[in-house]
């Protein structure tokens with residue numbers, strides 16, 4: 001029986017594992033998180049997707065893959081390592097009441113009480129609305145949802161969705177009762193408040209702030225897959241440039257599921273899903289265009305603003321560096337425990353540097369964790 | 376309910392609560408940065424390392440990726 005190894009148990013990884021089992025493979029799925037479901041489902045997989053949890057899949061959670069030698073042997077590997085939020089530095093972004101938008105949502109989903117707390121949600125992209133709606137449902141007082149994108153771009157996007165001008169914005173404001181504002185972004189955070197462009201100082205218990213999503217390309221890169229401008233290069237069957245390695249997901253949920261199935265199925269069954277996947281990819285592109293980051297966001301950091309949170313490297317130390325590599329060598333920026341996962345995407349936007357290549361292990365780890373999982 | 380100890384204080388949490396969520400109920404800061412700034416969780420998904428705590432004597436554990444278990448001893452350095 002051919003064997004398939006899936007890394008990542010979000011929508012893409014679960015769909016891939018299920019599809020591979022249907023195709024007659026012996027499937028093992030590994031995920032770093034204590035619960036399956038990835039960033040959106042987090043242990044609560046919707047009823048219509050529970051079939052993905054086929055009992056024939058060997059599932060191991062709480063396992064982090066940080067080097068190639070650690071991978072169990074398999075005829076085929078499907079990487080479905082998902083995305084993380086992009087954070088942009090501004091004065092005060094390191095204060096403890098400032099979390100990622102998805103970050104605060106994750107905390108609440110995993111047991112943080114939020115009822116009665118005042119929350120400002122800020123940054124870029126549709127995730128802000130999803131997070132605000134979720135937090136509100138759990139009893140938070142949403143002070144403001146601040147979207148940095150200009151009104152024209154967001155409304156053009158929503159018009160293209162609904163044909164009725166501003167329908168999505170209306171839906172957000174009326175149906176959800178959220179105060180959603182475009183052309184608004186954080187200028188600085190201070191203990192107990194945030195200053196938002198156009199809206200002044202807003203007292204809050206939490207600022208939930210993220211500037212879109214970036215693909216976790218570290219593991220694919222480490223395994224030799226070609227990555228270009230933040231995306232893993234794949235063909236229509238979701239094959240990467242390394243023959244037996246596929247990559248799926250890191251898009252909207254529908255797209256991630258389709259890509260997972262395409263990666264897991266045999267060619268014939270996969271082909272039937274190409275048109276739906278291609279449509280989903282085009283939709284994701286429209287979202288990316290609508291919520292593109294504005295240039296003002298790269299001027300928020302002052303010379304004192306910390307860029308690398310692990311090593312506390314201020315912006316003044318890195319802005320004169322030529323590239324990411326020299327910043328690492330000269331200032332230790334990106335050399336701490338997160339290995340540049342937070343400051344890398346930030347500097348990409350601030351200085352226009354593409355991220356430098358990865359060397360194993362991609363996560364610092366205690367020696368005992370480096371033990372082989374091949375058994 | 377699950378009983379854990381956070382900096383010597385007993386706290387009861389629902390099953391399924393992560394160590395990070397349990398700590399955040401009582402305090403905002405989890406650790407001191409290399410220059411002494413107070414820091415807490417950022418990403419909630421195991422990537423930023425800002426949520427590190429000492430767990431049953433083991434330092435530098437990512438609290439957002441670990442579920443509370445009965446009798447766990449959690450210590451923060453902030």
Ligand SMILES: Cc1cc2nc3c(=O)[nH]c(=O)nc-3n(C[C@H](O)[C@H](O)[C@H](O)COP(=O)(O)OP(=O)(O)OC[C@H]3O[C@@H](n4cnc5c(N)ncnc54)[C@H](O)[C@@H]3O)c2cc1C
Pocket residue numbers: 007008009010011012013030031032033037038039040063064065066080081082083084085101102103105106127130131213216219248249250251252253256418420
């Ligand atoms: C913080 C956050 C919150 C989000 N919230 C929402 C939301 O509320 N609504 C919405 O529509 N979309 C949300 N999204 C977007 C959503 O993630 C995508 O739409 C979709 O779920 C992508 O699915 P995926 O399977 O590709 O990736 P993910 O769901 O990200 O799953 C990837 C999985 O791989 C695991 N993994 C990654 N690297 C490794 C490794 N090296 N070793 C082992 N395991 C690894 C991760 O732990 C994760 O479980 C969120 C994204 C983020 C980052």
Ligand code: FES
Pocket residue numbers: 395415416417418419420421422423424425426427437438439440
């Ligand atoms: S909050 Fe980022 S690693 Fe835990």
